[in-house]
Amino acid sequence: MQNLSNGATSNGSYLDRTFHLSEQNTTVGRELLAGLTTFVSMAYILFVNPIILGAAGMDKGAVFTATALSAIIGCLLMAFLANYPIAIAPALAITRSLPFPFVLGMGIPWEKAMAGVFVASVLFTILSFLKVREIVIDAIPKDLKLAMAAGIGIFIAFVGMQGGGLIVADKSSLVAIGSFTVPTTWLTIFGIFVIAILMAKKVPGSIFIGLVATAVLGLATGLIKAPSSIISLAPSLKPTFGVGVEHLPSIADPQMWAVVLIFLLVAFFDTAGTLIGLAQQAGIMKNNKMPRIGRALMADSISMLAGSVMGTTPTAAYVESSAGIAVGGRTGLTSLTTGILFAFSMLFSPLLTVVTDQVTAPALIVVGVLMVSALSEIHWNQFEIALPAFLTVIGMPLTYNISYGIAFGFLTYPILMTVAGRRKEVNYIMWIMLFVFVLLLYVLNVIPKS
Numbered sequence: 006m007q008n009l010s011n012g013a014t015s016n017g018s019y020l021d022r023t024f025h026l027s028e029q030n031t032t033v034g035r036e037l038l039a040g041l042t043t044f045v046s047m048a049y050i051l052f053v054n055p056i057i058l059g060a061a062g063m064d065k066g067a068v069f070t071a072t073a074l075s076a077i078i079g080c081l082l083m084a085f086l087a088n089y090p091i092a093i094a095p096a097l098a099i100t101r102s103l104p105f106p107f108v109l110g111m112g113i114p115w116e117k118a119m120a121g122v123f124v125a126s127v128l129f130t131i132l133s134f135l136k137v138r139e140i141v142i143d144a145i146p147k148d149l150k151l152a153m154a155a156g157i158g159i160f161i162a163f164v165g166m167q168g169g170g171l172i173v174a175d176k177s178s179l180v181a182i183g184s185f186t187v188p189t190t191w192l193t194i195f196g197i198f199v200i201a202i203l204m205a206k207k208v209p210g211s212i213f214i215g216l217v218a219t220a221v222l223g224l225a226t227g228l229i230k231a232p233s234s235i236i237s238l239a240p241s242l243k244p245t246f247g248v249g250v251e252h253l254p255s256i257a258d259p260q261m262w263a264v265v266l267i268f269l270l271v272a273f274f275d276t277a278g279t280l281i282g283l284a285q286q287a288g289i290m291k292n293n294k295m296p297r298i299g300r301a302l303m304a305d306s307i308s309m310l311a312g313s314v315m316g317t318t319p320t321a322a323y324v325e326s327s328a329g330i331a332v333g334g335r336t337g338l339t340s341l342t343t344g345i346l347f348a349f350s351m352l353f354s355p356l357l358t359v360v361t362d363q364v365t366a367p368a369l370i371v372v373g374v375l376m377v378s379a380l381s382e383i384h385w386n387q388f389e390i391a392l393p394a395f396l397t398v399i400g401m402p403l404t405y406n407i408s409y410g411i412a413f414g415f416l417t418y419p420i421l422m423t424v425a426g427r428r429k430e431v432n433y434i435m436w437i438m439l440f441v442f443v444l445l446l447y448v449l450n451v452i453p454k455s
Contacts, residue, residue, distance in 0.1 A: 024088055024336040031335045035209075036090070039334025040342020042213040043092050044350075046325035046365050047343075048357050050076070050094050051350060054317065057097075061115045063316065066240025071095075071315035073239065073351050079308030079320050080344030084337030087301035090330055091283050092343045093308050096275060096321035113264065119249030121261055122318060125268035126310040129319075132273070133306040139299045142277050144434035147293045149414050150281045152394035154379040156401035156410045157282035161324045162373025163402040169193030169366030189363045192223050196367030204371065212332050212368045220364045229364070232355040239351040245316025270445045272319040274408045276305050278401075279322040286376050287330045324407075325365075327372045389425040393418035412442040 021027055026036065054072045055065040072095050079093025132138055145153075166172040170190035175181035183190055200215030208214070223229030255261060280302075284295045295301070301322075308320045329339050350357060380398070385391045393414040400410030415438045422431045 020338060024084075024338045024341075026336060026338065029335040031333060033338070035333040036336060036338035037342050038210050038213055039090060039329035039332040039339040041329075041346065042210075042216065042332045042368070043090075043323075043326050043329030043334065043339065044343045044346040045213070045216050045360055046328040046368055047092060047094060047323050048350065048360050049362070049365065050097055051347075051354065051357060053097060054095050058115075058318065061118070063115050064240075064244035067242050067245040067316055069354070070239045070242050070351065071245055071312060071317040073347050074242075074315055075308055075312030075317055075320050076347045077344045078311050079304060080340045080347065082304035082307055083301060083322075084339075084341035084344065086304045087297045088337035089284075089289070089297070089301050090287060090334035090336055090339035091280065091301070091326045092323045092329070092340050093305055093320050094323055094347075095312060095317045096272065096319055096323075113260065116248050116252045117255040117258075117261065118264060119245070119313065119316065120252040120255050121249075121264035122268055123249035123253070123310075123313040124256055125265045125272065126306070126313040126319065128265070128269055129272060130303075130306040130310050133299070133302045136299055138273065138277065138302045141434055141438065142281065142298060142302075143294055144432040144438075145277075145281070146390075146418065146432075146435075148383050148390045148394050149397060149418060150285065150290070150293065151379040151383050152397040152414060153278045153407075153411065154282040154285035155377045155383075156398040157279060157324050157327075157407065158373040158376025158379070159398060160373075160401040160405075160407065160410075161327065161369045161376075165193075165366040165369030165373065168362035169196075169370070170363065171366075188226075189223075189228050189361075192219055192228055192361075192363040193366045195219060195222060196364065197370055200367050200371045210332055212328055212371060215367055215371075216360075216364055219367060220359050220361075223361065223363065224359065229359055229361055232358050234355045236352055237354050239354075242315055247314060248316060249313050266444075268319055270441070271408050272309065272321060274411050274445075275406075276302075276321045278407045278411050279324055280305075282324070282376065283322065283326055283330060285379055286327055287335060325369070327376060328368045331372050331375050387425075389421035389427065390418075392421060408445070412446060415439055415442050 020033055026032060051069060051072055055068040058068045059065040076092070076094035083089055083091055083093055163172070170183040170187055170193060172180050173183045185191070196215050196219035199218050200211055203211035203214055220229065224231055256265070280295065284290050289295055305320065305322060312318070312320050329343070383390070383394050396417060397410050397414035400413040401407050404410065415435065419431050419435045419439050422428065
């Protein structure tokens, strides 16, 4: 029998057989808490995604539902296909920094843009079936994989500090320290200390306890508004469902080829970098390879394809999954829990307004500390490795884009290894990726201005 009171599992339980909990030295209770922590850390996408895509002319209600459904599909696929504690949802980085501001700048209607998303999703799925994505990830040197993990850690810590008000934009220095006269900033500080103290005392579920404590303090002090209601039915998908498929003929326009290429390349490397970073954190990597990586990539591809049909931007593995991994999530039961909570969110969306940036910021900052430990394993005494690794690490937070950080590493690693007399150690895939990233940077930075 399964004892849910203490989270223990027997070898014969369904959950243990399905997710191999005993093999991963984890429990049902720990996985459920990890899934809940991941969901709380990434629930913001349900509100942010509709706002951003709504500015492009899309129906916000339909985007909300499409966002939730694509996250549910992605999390369930990741749980049962790959058995990874990694959640999938529409990628905010792609939504915010690439497609629609870029597409609208080119004067392309959102209906045609969704056709581009659909075509990119089909190509994405084909590449996964052909194991192209798996081959690329396996070919990345261990030092660069470690740099990706550390870079993502610094990136999400930066996002947390920004969202929590500890860091603000500044015209003269780009960023500056936030104002401590802003009451909500103290919520972030409170949450950091709560989680840090609990982590230092090795209290199980420290991060989730910190999230709850911060939310409770915010509600008690009035810094977080209490929800006006509890239950709200999910809006209809009709305004966006199938629009991309209906506008497929628009792909004949050469201008749309750049749009497809952008979606494809950025989603490809954004997900690859995130998967590698999270796998490093969770201890999944074996001999510099990810077991079942092909299944994880298929889960990502299929959810991206489903999302493009329903009416949302490409899905990707979420860096916020690191919060659940830090709590102890090690199997697909974590992502299954997250997916189930996304399903509930479609009915209880008003409650999610309690999860503000100040609530999630402390968790992201602390998780950044945990992920940056990967730096200790990089060969810093070898400059031909140190520079690409360093550029990868700092490139992610300073460009606010995981793909750019990866690009900096891939553009320098093959060249420096060659001039250092270590050309034979460079996989031919790395040379191909060098030219791919040159193309990516050209498409992202030259075509929109031309």
